[in-house]
Amino acid sequence: MKLDPNIPDPDGFYEAVIEANEGRSLEESLRFTLRLCLLLANQIGDQGVLMAAVAAAREPETTP
Amino acid sequence: MAYELPVFPWRRAPEQDGARPRHPVAVVGGGLTGLTAACALALRNIPVVLLDEDDTVGVRGASSRGICYAQRSLEIFEQLGIYDRIAAKGTTWSVARVLIGAADEVYSYDLAAGGTSRQPPFINIQQFYVEWYLADRLAELPGADLRWRHRVTGARPEGDHVLLDVETPGGGYVLEASWVIDASGLASAVRAALGVPTRPQQGVDRWCISDVRFHDPVPPERWTWVEAPFNEGRAVWQHQMADGVWRMDYQMDPDSRPEEVATEEVARSRLRAHLGADTEIELVWVGPWGYRTHLLDDFRCGRVFFAGDAAHVFSPFGARGGNSGIQDAENLAWKLAAVLGGKAPERLLDSYNAERRPAADFNISTTERSARFVAPRSPFERALRQATLDLARRHDFARRVVNMGRMSAAFAYTDSPLTTNGGDALPNVPLRRGDGGEGTLADLLRETEMVVLLGEGCAAPDGVRAHLVGTDLRGAAIEAMVPPSRALVVRPDGHVAARLDHPAPAALREAIDRAWGRAA
Numbered sequence: 001m002k003l004d005p006n007i008p009d010p011d012g013f014y015e016a017v018i019e020a021n022e023g024r025s026l027e028e029s030l031r032f033t034l035r036l037c038l039l040l041a042n043q044i045g046d047q048g049v050l051m052a053a054v055a056a057a058r059e060p061e062t063t064p
Numbered sequence: 065m066a067y068e069l070p071v072f073p074w075r076r077a078p079e080q081d082g083a084r085p086r087h088p089v090a091v092v093g094g095g096l097t098g099l100t101a102a103c104a105l106a107l108r109n110i111p112v113v114l115l116d117e118d119d120t121v122g123v124r125g126a127s128s129r130g131i132c133y134a135q136r137s138l139e140i141f142e143q144l145g146i147y148d149r150i151a152a153k154g155t156t157w158s159v160a161r162v163l164i165g166a167a168d169e170v171y172s173y174d175l176a177a178g179g180t181s182r183q184p185p186f187i188n189i190q191q192f193y194v195e196w197y198l199a200d201r202l203a204e205l206p207g208a209d210l211r212w213r214h215r216v217t218g219a220r221p222e223g224d225h226v227l228l229d230v231e232t233p234g235g236g237y238v239l240e241a242s243w244v245i246d247a248s249g250l251a252s253a254v255r256a257a258l259g260v261p262t263r264p265q266q267g268v269d270r271w272c273i274s275d276v277r278f279h280d281p282v283p284p285e286r287w288t289w290v291e292a293p294f295n296e297g298r299a300v301w302q303h304q305m306a307d308g309v310w311r312m313d314y315q316m317d318p319d320s321r322p323e324e325v326a327t328e329e330v331a332r333s334r335l336r337a338h339l340g341a342d343t344e345i346e347l348v349w350v351g352p353w354g355y356r357t358h359l360l361d362d363f364r365c366g367r368v369f370f371a372g373d374a375a376h377v378f379s380p381f382g383a384r385g386g387n388s389g390i391q392d393a394e395n396l397a398w399k400l401a402a403v404l405g406g407k408a409p410e411r412l413l414d415s416y417n418a419e420r421r422p423a424a425d426f427n428i429s430t431t432e433r434s435a436r437f438v439a440p441r442s443p444f445e446r447a448l449r450q451a452t453l454d455l456a457r458r459h460d461f462a463r464r465v466v467n468m469g470r471m472s473a474a475f476a477y478t479d480s481p482l483t484t485n486g487g488d489a490l491p492n493v494p495l496r497r498g499d500g501g502e503g504t505l506a507d508l509l510r511e512t513e514m515v516v517l518l519g520e521g522c523a524a525p526d527g528v529r530a531h532l533v534g535t536d537l538r539g540a541a542i543e544a545m546v547p548p549s550r551a552l553v554v555r556p557d558g559h560v561a562a563r564l565d566h567p568a569p570a571a572l573r574e575a576i577d578r579a580w581g582r583a584a
Contacts, residue, residue: 031451031454034447034448034451034452035451037451038462038465039455042461
């Protein structure tokens with residue numbers, strides 16, 4: 001799994017996600033984010049990378 | 065409409081008049097699994113005694129049981145000689161649709177696409193009909209001894225045999241058998257007597273079945289609503305079976321009371337909401353139900369094998385209950401027949417647990433995943449399902465994520481000790497013989513026990529009968545299955561024991577020996 005910088009324009013992506021969620025309730029934003037998650041998962045298309053990404057997303061909670 | 069079920073007479077057993085024969089195999093329980101096992105043994109000329117506590121098929125007062133019979137089961141029924149009756153009586157289907165609103169299709173698929181088996185992907189038929197046909201078939205077979213109203217209450221292992229305590233209307237007796245197949249369901253008395261522990265778990269999701277006839281032309285397809293507006297936004301299944309009866313299965317509020325949701329009045333009002341107030345309906349059967357799950361650690365205890373619900377129970381998504389019991393029975397029957405016939409060492413029987421327990425384990429995890437999609441357990445899970453459905457309306461990839469049950473298919477014994485390379489089940493493909501005769505793979509499996517299929521350029525080991533594909537056997541499907549320079553060793557149950565490229569005759573012999581359990 002790639003953990004080195006790989007997003008061409010990180011600030012642009014961050015901003016696009018914020019803009020897409022403006023005016024949404026937390027619940028609506030959750031649903032949006034999950035759609036985004038599924039779309040990105042399909043782009044990756046590699047089960048090993050997906051599982052590693054799920055594990056990496058849990059890490060900040062499990063290691064101080 | 066009430067079904068008229070056969071009544072089988074109780075008869076005295078020879079044991080009740082002082083005889084003490086040693087039965088090679090006793091099967092406990094005359095459900096799908098037990099009847100299939102007995103039939104598969106009797107067809108292999110193994111004398112078999114089957115003991116059932118009831119005097120009819122089905123379960124009293126609950127005519128609704130399994131309805132979907134998968135291709136693998138249908139292929140086994142073809143082997144057993146009851147497929148034609150099932151096909152004539154049941155509803156053949158292959159198209160499944162998933163809907164969200166009242167008629168808002170998310171996606172559909174045709175299970176028949178690309179299939180090469182002589183049997184269709186699925187036939188729906190009431191379970192008691194299948195049991196009835198199996199019982200009829202068994203009654204025709206020499207060596208099959210069917211004992212109705214012979215209830216097994218105990219089991220005691222005794223060295224090279226097992227003693228079963230049997231109760232009948234004419235008193236009790238003790239039956240002696242070399243091997244026992246326990247197919248007596250979740251509440252098995254045999255398992256209890258042997259002290260084999262299991263830990264059944266109850267699911268929280270609640271359902272109510274309404275089997276119904278109505279006069280409205282609807283295609284015989286499997287329709288599943290994820291969130292049906294006519295069922296308070298919960299799931300609904302709609303499926304046709306024999307006699308023009310439809311199985312409607314409604315997901316209930318988990319807190320609902322089973323006795324309330326299953327009254328005739330409530331069932332009729334649900335059906336009116338579903339089918340329209342003007343549709344004339346005839347209620348056949350209504351019953352509430354919930355999931356149960358259990359899985360034995362070992363499907364064998366000495367000379368007793370556990371099969372079907374006695375070994376495993378899972379939620380019904382994908383029709384994996386009855387179908388897996390039928391596969392258990394077939395798996396065990398050819399192995400017991402081989403050992404009793406002196407063709408294989410007793411070690412072959414170890415592979416029953418090695419193959420069928422992973423299959424059950426797979427079925428449990430597969431059905432649990434479906435259950436979780438069908439009944440989200442938290443606001444987060446509901447949001448994840450909503451996000452999936454949002455995308456499924458537009459994109460093919462997300463339709464693959466929608467999980468209203470993954471339909472039962474044969475389990476591949478990839479890691480089995482009998483498998484050299486393969487383990488998958490071959491479809492029952494049509495073929496032409498060198499002499500011009502037409503047939504299917506099932507015919508070959510009936511004729512020879514370990515079928516060796518050789519592609520062009522392969523040679524059989526000395527003394528091994530083999531079929532040359534492209535010469536002895538022709539047909540697009542079989543020729544695609546066995547291309548030049550490839551060889552297949554196919555087990556009596558149609559599973560591939562070995563799929564080898566350019567094999568030396570010695571390698572083929574080794575694979576055949578391994579498939580019989582003869583490998584060291």
